Amino acid sequence: MTEQHLDNHELKKRSALSRIGRFLLFSFALFFLLIGLLVTGLLLYLTPKRIEHHLKPIVAEAVQGDLQFSIAHFNIFNGFVFQNISLQSRPDSGNIPFPIKSLRAKQASLKYSFKPLLKKQLVINEVLIDEPQIELEISPIIGDTIESRPAADSAVAPAALPVSFQLERFRLQNADIVVDSQNSTTAQHIFLSEINLFMDQVHLPKGQVLDQDSLIKGQFSLQLKKSNILFTQKSTHDSMLFAGVLDATFNLNLHSLENINFNGAAQLQNIELHANDQKLLQTDESFPLSFALGGLLNLQQERARIDSIVFRVQNIPWVKMNLQADSLLHRPYLHGRFFAGGVPVAQLLGLAIEFVPELPMPDIYLHNPNAEISIAGSEFSGNIPDSTDAQSRLSWSFQLGMEKLGATINRGESFIQNLNLIATSSGSVGYNKIISPKFELDVHYDSLALTLPQVDKVFSGKMGFKLNTGLNDNLIPSFAHLALSLHNFLGADIEAEMSAAGGSTLQRIKGRGNLSVINFDLSQLPASQALGTVSANMELQIITLDSIKATMSVLTDSLLLKSPEQNQPMQLSPLSMNASLLASTDELFQNIQLHQLLVKVNHFFSGEMDASLRLNQETSVRGQINEMILDHAALLEWLPMEIKKPLEGFHINGKTRLTGDMNLDIQGADTSYSAAVQIVTSPTDLDFTFENLFIKNLQINSEAEIDSKSGGKLDFVLSIDSTLSTVTEPLTFLNNKIGLHMTMKDNFQYINVDTGYVSLPDLKTFGFIAGSVSDLINNPQINAHMEFHQAAKDTLVVTKDIRFKGENDIVCFVGTNQNTAHLDARLKAKDLSFFLPNNTRISRINADISLSQKIDLQEMMLLGSSQPIVKTPSAGLIDYFLYRNYYTDHINKSRISIRRVEVGEYQVENITLEAYLGNGRIEIPSFLFDVYGGNIGGQLAIVAGMDNILDAEYKLSAHFSGINSALLLPAAKADEGGIITAHAEIQGRGIDVEQGIDINGYFNITEIESKVADNLLRSLDPEGKDSGIRSTRILINRGFKPRLFQFEIRHSYCYPAVYFDQPWYFPVRLSGGGLELSRIPIAYFLNMNQTSSRSAE
Structure with missing residues (x-):
């Protein structure tokens, strides 16, 4: 019973397992059958024509464009594959034009998820686009808004597939992008090649995304490898081109909205920059510009941290900084710090030689090859200023430094040793305002030497310069302090210091300053001809801008002036100059008033003047010289002995006074000006005791006026009441005058001498001068007319041994241009006699002399003719007498007759001659005079050397x-x-x-x-x-x-x-x-x- 019971139990157990196995086998068979039927249905349904039939309306509705592709198929494992894709936008669409003008791609693959297929949904989770070429066109929106545009045609599209995108992976490989933008005046073109965009492991949760931010995942990467970049811009008058090769990568890892890591790097090389078809810059691979950054972004807390931003030139980091930002989307707060980096001076010099070859760069040797310019230590922090928040401000602390720079230029021509520079600035920026900026500058060096063009070296010892200043919220200086210390500069020590403090307005600023120069050595000046030292001191006091006072004093020791003409230098007495001024101005320095300027030099010169300067839409300058006085006797006393020694016994008194005013107005392109100057010499006596000559009451009165509209004029009068000579016996010449009146017009292009005269009554001499100058700037042409008349019926005594009597007239015309001068002169004498030293006497001269001559002003030579003026068959007097009437009628002939010439015991009588003067020739075809019972006659011809x-x-x-x-x-x-x-x-x-x-x-x-x-x-x-x-x-x-x-x-x-x-x-x-x-x-x-x-x- 037991065994039978066991067998029945085993039999029942096997029957149950068999039934389960058969069920599972049937189920799997049914599942695969359904899958097979589904796949078969998809393959039978999604034919290329059907895909094209469903896809084109979707694209047409989305981008208002026409889609074309040559091959489209579906693979159960690889998804959808499209080849030779072409997308062309329709500019005649009723909607706003989509930026994509056209798109071409070699291939596009779309992979899907199997699970949504059971729900009759096609979900695309992977996209791959290979070698796309994208053209974007950005045009200004003109006309109606979208709502007012007519609706697009409402053609019924076929039923679309239930397709959606949930991208977990995206690939854009080897893309080229072209962007064109154009308006009425400017056209821009951008081209970028070899672009790769990758997105991997992208996961977005369903439902409320922000509530599930920890589920947001993704990896993003943008790569450009040897990408050619081109940017051009053209307008009506200008054009620009920028080109280069760009290597760049940017990676972003999205773990959640609280944890976003990013890093990137870029390198630009082979740069070309053109402007208006002119090449401005061209580099190769040896000059890369690179940039790198890395950090963390937390979108939940609106916080970003960039741990390192590095900018490199030729792989040398010029700038290193970090940056933090909070409250990015509400009230951005920034904190940035430049913690390292520097610009090597040696690199800067190399770049200048390479990129600016036309710049005349000297040979420079750096004592410290590691010297650099750095902004390390600079930082900024605060909120970005916003009009909605009056308290928002961004503070900065900027520092620029350079240490231990030393350089030798052109093998020792110039050098500088141990130059150190620190410049700092701090303050805040609010919305449309700058708050409490402060500036500090500290510059010092150990020594300096400069070799300037055409001069010797200029040396300087230690120099220190400090500037510390701050502005209040109204940008008015609240305090300022300046200090300068310069040692052994051309032998002098220079010290300067100034302090100022501001009030509520700039008008209330006050301060005090001092500048001193001690023992400035004139001999160290380039090409100096002076030996000696000069010391100067200047003090400035600003009570307010309405009251500015300044004083200056200059003192020299005995100066020695070297002269090439003299072996020994000329010694000048010490020179002392004192000056003071009182001025004022407004807050904008547009109205500057010089109320008084006083200058005094030793005891021989003093002056006083005032002026004003207005700078606004119209610029005007006003100046007035109230008085400038030169004391003749004091000036003579100050002159060096080398000048006074030849004038020993010379005495002078009187003063010369100068007054005047000037006005200048500038309004746009129009400029007007006027000025007037008057020079008056008080009655002055000159005592030339060593020459036994005395001049009494010499006076000069000169007035000049210029005006941009009417021109100008000059009046000059020199008068001498009496001139007394006592060489042998007293000779007095009274009431002598020389005068001149000139007018000018057309910006001094034309000058006329309207009236000029010479009046010497006791010498019976009177003269007249007139002339003009035209086209003074471009082609000056001068025309002058001079006449002098002397009529002495009685014998006039000039000196004891020189006397004369008779009449003579001189008339002269001069005309010149840039190349030549033409002289026409005529002299007439009537019964003119001279009594000269050594028993010389010339009696009864009667003459009529004419001269006409041209001069080459460029070569400074006479212009003449190689042909004689008088042409006769032979050189004999008889031939000339036969043809005399012909030459007399056609050529100006000069005639001279002298009754007698006596020299000691010798005498010549009845001198007559006829002459023709001009063209560089003197021809005397006939001369005859009596001498000792006989006579001498003949001919003479002289041809002057041209040069x-x-x-x-x-x-x-x-x-x-x-x-x-x-x-x-x-x-x-x-x-x-x-x-x-x-x-x-x-x-x-x-x-x-x-x-x-x-x-x-x-x-x-x-x-x-x-x-x-x-x-x-x-x-x-x-x-x-x-x-x-x-x-x-x-x-x-x-x-x-x-x-x-x-x-x-x-x-x-x-x-x-x-x-x-x-x-x-x-x-x-x-x-x-x-x-x-x-x-x-x-x-x-x-x-x-x-x-x-x-x-x-």
Whole structure:
């Protein structure tokens, strides 16, 4: 029974298990059958055409665009796959244009979740887009709002699938994005390539997301690898282009809304920057700009912390900072601190050389290669200013520092040692205001040397400069303190200090300052010609802006002035200058008043003036010189002995006073001005005792006025009541005056000398001057007319030995432009006689002389003609007399006649000549005068050297006839001796023996008395050293009578020869009938003439 019972029990157990197994097998078979049917149904239902049929209306409704793809299929495991995708927006849509203009992609894959399929839902949880090319177009919204636009066509779309997106993974690979934006004036274009966007493990809870923030998960990453970036902007007048290669990555790990970690880095290189088609910047891989950051974000508490922000240039960290932010979405509070980083000075210099090659950079050697400029220690904190919260403010504390900078420039031309700089600033920024800013600056160095262009080195010892200032809420200085200490600057110690304190308004600011310069060495100034020291002190006191006082004093020791013309320096007496001013201004410094400025220099100069300056929409300047006085006697006393010594015995009194005013108004592009100056010299006496000359009551009265509208004028009058000379006997000249009246117009382009005169009554001389200057700036042209008349019916005594009488008139016209000057002059004399020293007298001159000459002002040379003025078949007087009437009618001829010229015991009478002057030539075709019973006549022509008047060419033809040779000897009588007859033909070039002369021709004496001939030979050889001359004199004394004296001139040498009438009683016959003498340089005769002239003096 027992065994049977067990078998039945086992049998029942097996039957139950079999039934369960069959149930499970049936269930799984049914499940897989349903799955198979579902899959089969999906595969049969989701054909490419059906997918396209359902997907296009969805996209068209979402983005107002047309979707196209070439391949679309569904895989049970891989989901949906689309290839060659193209999405084109429809700009004619009634809605606002969607930013996507077009989208193209190589492939897009969409994977789904199986579980929602049981609920007849298709949930996409993974999306992969490969190589998309996206074009975005952003246009301004013009016209109606969305509500006012006409509705889109309401075509009935086919029933859409119940599709939704719950992305757990997203991939955007190798994307290119183009963004275009354009308005009426500006077009912008952006291009970015090789963009990768990844989202993984994304989980969003259902229901209220913020209540389940701990369930929010996700990983996000944005990557750009060697991405080309391009930005262009074009407007009507300007254009800009920026391009580069960007490597960047940004990662964000979302653990919950309270725990979001992020980090990122970017590097930009191969940068190009263009503006208006001009290249401004171009770099390569050696110049990368990089940026990195990392931190934590808590959205629940609206808090962010960035632990590190680093900006690098060429992999050198310039800036390192951290940043914290709270209440991001309500009242943002920021706190940032720059904790490290610096800009190396050596790197800055290298970048300047590389990127600004046209900048003239010197050769710089840094003593400390690690010197850098840093803002480490700077920080800011506070709320971002907001108009809704008047108490919100952002405070800052900024610090810029540089330590131990030393540099040598151009191998020692200039240097600076141990330069240290600290600049700090602090304060707060509120909404539209700055609150209590403070500034401090501390700069000092150990030594400095500068080599400036065309000057010597300038040295300086230690320098320290400190500035500490603060502003109140109205940005008015509440306090300020400045201190400067500079040692051994050009030998001087300079100290400056100023303190100021402000009130409720800027007008109430007050302060005091002092500047002192001790023992400034003038000899250390570049190219200085002065030796000595100068000390100065200036004090400034500001009671309010309505009362500003300042004083300044300058004191020198005895100064030495070096002069290239003098071996010994010139010594000046100590110079002392004192000045004081009283001024005021308004808060905006737009109305500055100089109420009084007083200046005094030693005892010879003092001045007082006032001025005003107004700066607003119209700028105006007013100035008035109340008085400037120069004391002549005190100035003479101060002058150095080197100047006073030649004037020993000279005395002067009187003063010169200057007064004036000026006005300047500027309104936009219009400028107007006016000024007036008057210079008056009080009656001044000049005592030239060493010259026995005394000038009494010299007065100068000069007035000048200028006006931008009417032009200007100048009046000048110099008057001397009397001039007394007592060289031998008292000579007095009374009431002498010189005056000038000028007018100017068209911004001084045109100047007219309306009236000019000279009045010397006791010299019977009166003159008149008039002229004009036109187009002074561009092409100045000068025209002048001068006339002088002198009429002395009785003999006028100038000095004891110089007297004259008669009449003469001079008329002169001068015209010039930039290149040439033209001179026309005419002189007329009537019965003019001169009585000169050394028994010289010229009697009864009657003349009418005309001159016309042009001058090249660029080359400073006379302009002339190589052709003679008078052209006759031969050079003889007879030919000229035949053609004289023709030249008289066609050319201005000059005529001169002199009754007598007496020099000591010699005299010449009845001098007449006719001349033609001009074109660089002096032609005298006829001259004739009587001398010692005979006469001399001939012709003379002189052609001036164009660039050197001493290089003149000349030609002389003269005939000596019937001259009583005995009268050439002292104490001779008219009935003694014989007659001299001679002829000369000489031509040459040059009149300066030292520069060289070249003379050719001859001088033949055909008749001469023997004693005169002997004297002539003796003058040629006063020491009797020449054997030829000695033998010739012996022959003359033995009875040989000269019948021909021949002086042949060749190449500036004279070759004399004497031919005789041999007496019958002398048995020996001379070969050729005469003797040839040794040659004599022409310079000998000229030097002998100069010696005779000096002896006569």
